[in-house]
Amino acid sequence: MKKTIRVLQWGLGAMGSGMARLTLEKPGLEIVAAIDSFPEYVGKDLGQVLGVGKDLGVIVTDQPETVLDRDKVDIVIIATTSWVAHQMPDLRKIINAGINVISIAEEMSDAEAQNPELAQELDQLAKQQGVTVLGTGVNPGYVLDLLVIALTGGCHSVDRIEASRVNDLSPYGPTVMETQGVGTTPEVFRQGVADGTIVGHVGFPESIRMISEALGLGVDRIEEHREPIVSNVFRETPHVKVEPGMVAGCAHTGIGYRGDKEVIRLIHPQQIHPQLEDQDTGDYIHIYGVPEIDMAIKPEIAGGIATMGIAVNMVPHVVAASPGLKRMIDLPIPAALMGESAYHRRI
Amino acid sequence: MKKTIRVLQWGLGAMGSGMARLTLEKPGLEIVAAIDSFPEYVGKDLGQVLGVGKDLGVIVTDQPETVLDRDKVDIVIIATTSWVAHQMPDLRKIINAGINVISIAEEMSDAEAQNPELAQELDQLAKQQGVTVLGTGVNPGYVLDLLVIALTGGCHSVDRIEASRVNDLSPYGPTVMETQGVGTTPEVFRQGVADGTIVGHVGFPESIRMISEALGLGVDRIEEHREPIVSNVFRETPHVKVEPGMVAGCAHTGIGYRGDKEVIRLIHPQQIHPQLEDQDTGDYIHIYGVPEIDMAIKPEIAGGIATMGIAVNMVPHVVAASPGLKRMIDLPIPAALMGESAYHRRI
Numbered sequence: 218m219k220k221t222i223r224v225l226q227w228g229l230g231a232m233g234s235g236m237a238r239l240t241l242e243k244p245g246l247e248i249v250a251a252i253d254s255f256p257e258y259v260g261k262d263l264g265q266v267l268g269v270g271k272d273l274g275v276i277v278t279d280q281p282e283t284v285l286d287r288d289k290v291d292i293v294i295i296a297t298t299s300w301v302a303h304q305m306p307d308l309r310k311i312i313n314a315g316i317n318v319i320s321i322a323e324e325m326s327d328a329e330a331q332n333p334e335l336a337q338e339l340d341q342l343a344k345q346q347g348v349t350v351l352g353t354g355v356n357p358g359y360v361l362d363l364l365v366i367a368l369t370g371g372c373h374s375v376d377r378i379e380a381s382r383v384n385d386l387s388p389y390g391p392t393v394m395e396t397q398g399v400g401t402t403p404e405v406f407r408q409g410v411a412d413g414t415i416v417g418h419v420g421f422p423e424s425i426r427m428i429s430e431a432l433g434l435g436v437d438r439i440e441e442h443r444e445p446i447v448s449n450v451f452r453e454t455p456h457v458k459v460e461p462g463m464v465a466g467c468a469h470t471g472i473g474y475r476g477d478k479e480v481i482r483l484i485h486p487q488q489i490h491p492q493l494e495d496q497d498t499g500d501y502i503h504i505y506g507v508p509e510i511d512m513a514i515k516p517e518i519a520g521g522i523a524t525m526g527i528a529v530n531m532v533p534h535v536v537a538a539s540p541g542l543k544r545m546i547d548l549p550i551p552a553a554l555m556g557e558s559a560y561h562r563r564i
Numbered sequence: 565m566k567k568t569i570r571v572l573q574w575g576l577g578a579m580g581s582g583m584a585r586l587t588l589e590k591p592g593l594e595i596v597a598a599i600d601s602f603p604e605y606v607g608k609d610l611g612q613v614l615g616v617g618k619d620l621g622v623i624v625t626d627q628p629e630t631v632l633d634r635d636k637v638d639i640v641i642i643a644t645t646s647w648v649a650h651q652m653p654d655l656r657k658i659i660n661a662g663i664n665v666i667s668i669a670e671e672m673s674d675a676e677a678q679n680p681e682l683a684q685e686l687d688q689l690a691k692q693q694g695v696t697v698l699g700t701g702v703n704p705g706y707v708l709d710l711l712v713i714a715l716t717g718g719c720h721s722v723d724r725i726e727a728s729r730v731n732d733l734s735p736y737g738p739t740v741m742e743t744q745g746v747g748t749t750p751e752v753f754r755q756g757v758a759d760g761t762i763v764g765h766v767g768f769p770e771s772i773r774m775i776s777e778a779l780g781l782g783v784d785r786i787e788e789h790r791e792p793i794v795s796n797v798f799r800e801t802p803h804v805k806v807e808p809g810m811v812a813g814c815a816h817t818g819i820g821y822r823g824d825k826e827v828i829r830l831i832h833p834q835q836i837h838p839q840l841e842d843q844d845t846g847d848y849i850h851i852y853g854v855p856e857i858d859m860a861i862k863p864e865i866a867g868g869i870a871t872m873g874i875a876v877n878m879v880p881h882v883v884a885a886s887p888g889l890k891r892m893i894d895l896p897i898p899a900a901l902m903g904e905s906a907y908h909r910r911i
Contacts, residue, residue, distance in 0.1 A: 237722055242721075242782070244803070284751060294621050305626070313836050332567055350654070355718055358668060359717060359718060363714070363897065364714065364715075366897055366899045367710070367711065367714050367899075367901055368711075368861075368898045369872040369898075369900035370710075370868075370870075370877060370897065370898030370899060370900070371702055371706060371865055371866075371870025371873040371877070371898070372877075373586055373589075373869060373872070373873050373900070374589075374902065375900045375902055384882070385665055406695070420575065430905060430906040430907055431897070431899040431905060431907070432899050432900050432901070432902045432903070432905060433591070433901065433902045433903030433904045433905035433906075433908065434902055434903060435903050435904075445735035450647065455830065490635075506900065507866065507869065508866040508869050508870065510861060510865060511861065511862060511863075512859065512860070512861045513859070513860050513861075514715075514857060514858065514859045514860075515858060516858075518718055518855065518857060519673075519855040520717075522718065522720065522854065522855050523717075523718025523719075523855065526717070526718040526719050526720050527717050527718040528733045530717060530718070530719075533610070535788060546896055546897060546906065547896055547897070547906075548896060549712055549894055549895060549896065550710065550713075550714045550717065550778070551714065551716075551717030552713045552716055552778040552779050552893070553716035553719035553720070553721065553779050553853065554779070555721065555722055555779045555780045555781055556778065556779070556780030556781060556782050557780045557782070558777060558778060558779060558780035558891065558896075559777040559778055560778070560907075561780065
């Protein structure tokens with residue numbers, strides 16, 4: 218390695234602590250600081266918080282200013298929220314300290330999609346400070362956008378794109394069951410969608426914009442639909458029971474139009490135990506064009522694992538990149554970081 | 565579009581003429597010159613050579629010096645040979661004229677793999693002249709390397725990779741039948757491999773090196789094996805008949821080792837009518853790691869079409885890139901060029 222990259226992990230929830238553990242295993246990366254506001258973590262050694270069986274000499278702090286030092290930190294990985302607006306105060310602190318940042322906030326994967334003014338501010342600030350800002354994650358950021366785009370790479374023309382990601386929510390806890398409407402009735406589900414308590418997937422406007430931008434498809438309107446997945450059979454997890462006729466999950470669809478023509482359809486039915494109704498989990502991408510391309514990944518690329526993985530794997534790419542706000546389509550392809558890579562050598 | 569990109573097509577064989585036709589259809593691209601040494605083409609209008617039903621005002625020349633003018637040409641697409649050494653004199657002319665270049669020579673996809681000194685010369689020359697040089701194509705350059713790497717993007721670890729591309733040679737002419745050994749006996753096939761007349765696939769060292777470099781897998785030895793695909797049934801094309809017991813194609817395998825451990829296995833059985841023995845054509849990528857990933861594209865991404873497509877689709881990426889010799893892993897992902905794209909706007 219030309220240089221060990223010094224990483225600050227901001228946010229030590231399920232994703233953040235997983236990324237911290239992964240960073241510890243990676244050649245060429247080193248964790249030098251950690252931020253979290255959870256009182257049980259503050260002041261403890263990061264090794265205790267992560268449960269890795271030894272102290273790491275890194276004390277978790279809730280005072281970002283004390284550790285955001287460009288002479289000691291090359292990059293921050295931040296895992297605190299899904300929303301750009303919520304993350305802006307922290308992003309400003311990081312960038313103003315002159316430090317690169319990777320965010321797994323879903324909206325950050327293409328911040329301009331829903332937050333164009335904040336995106337412009339981030340881009341200008343990053344360029345002023347000479348740092349790179351990237352949003353990434355498994356979806357948005359990878360499966361339903363980056364891989365879709367990559368599959369069109371040899372196409373002469375693309376008429377329309379349809380891609381779906383069928384996953385199994387069974388391992389998740391009660392919060393996910395609630396935000397996806399699992400265990401409700403169809404009526405309660407529709408009411409939850411209307412009042413914003415049933416959210417479905419966060420990221421379709423970002424994925425659709427990235428695809429449209431990369432190909433020049435000219436999408437000028439995006440629609441989203443959230444429908445209840447009404448179960449025909451009994452389904453059960455430790456946190457929820459679903460009788461036949463009740464809701465097993467949320468079938469969320471995002472559609473991108475150019476004028477009246479549908480050019481992109483992204484489908485993400487999230488439910489517990491899809492295999493009980495003979496649905497294989499998987500990632501499916503169909504490019505209708507010349508040539509036509511039909512891809513399947515079965516089972517689907519594991520969501521939580523891949524979000525942690527892609528954020529850590531992109532560290533050398535971001536440290537090597539030119540300044541500014543970037544998306545996954547602006548940088549070289551992600552690659553599992555297993556040793557001295559070409560990306561790392563560029564730094 | 566910020567700028568129309570002016571393209572010179574060098575080589576008007578099956579691939580080159582296809583790329584020229586595709587370039588004509590693309591928004592933001594314009595063909596301004598064409599080079600070929602075939603006497604029937606020289607002095608003719610490119611429109612006649614391509615059979616597009618109209619003159620284009622571009623006269624095919626066999627004198628590169630007369631059209632390699634950086635004030636009139638932004639990029640050359642060259643399709644003349646598979647080999648770096650054969651292409652060097654032409655590449656030097658293009659780069660010394662101060663013009664960007666995309667080559668579909670298989671060895672150019674990672675020139676350093678088998679031609680490290682020439683690669684270094686190209687990189688230095690390109691940087692001196694401020695131009696970008698890229699090698700690409702469907703394979704190497706895309707299916708058995710770029711897509712493989714992209715699929716590891718969310719992985720925590722990769723133990724080993726196995727990928728295969730099963731295609732159908734039936735549409736090809738007699739030259740391909742000979743270089744793949746179709747219609748020979750197993751004995752003649754083995755002799756042809758030994759004396760170099762049966763070549764199989766060109767590109768395994770390049771693909772394996774790209775994967776190893778992108779992930780840091782540390783491959784230090786590459787083996788290639790070419791075995792006859794002995795048919796159990798009668799297979800036939802307009803150019804060849806294969807009786808049971810004869811050779812229907814070449815099963816070519818490239819293996820990358822780190823020490824004694826196999827970490828990459830690429831398999832490319834090329835034959836006529838594989839479906840007669842119940843083999844589906846397709847691209848299959850299996851990542852053994854965390855998480856494990858199993859991908860299938862059926863049928864396979866059409867080879868000739870995708871080589872033309874990816875070369876033309878990469879034009880805006882190359883024009884926007886920093887100077888030097890690049891591989892597909894050094895640039896943002898390829899995307900079908902359908903309109904004003906983010907890549908084009910960067911220029």
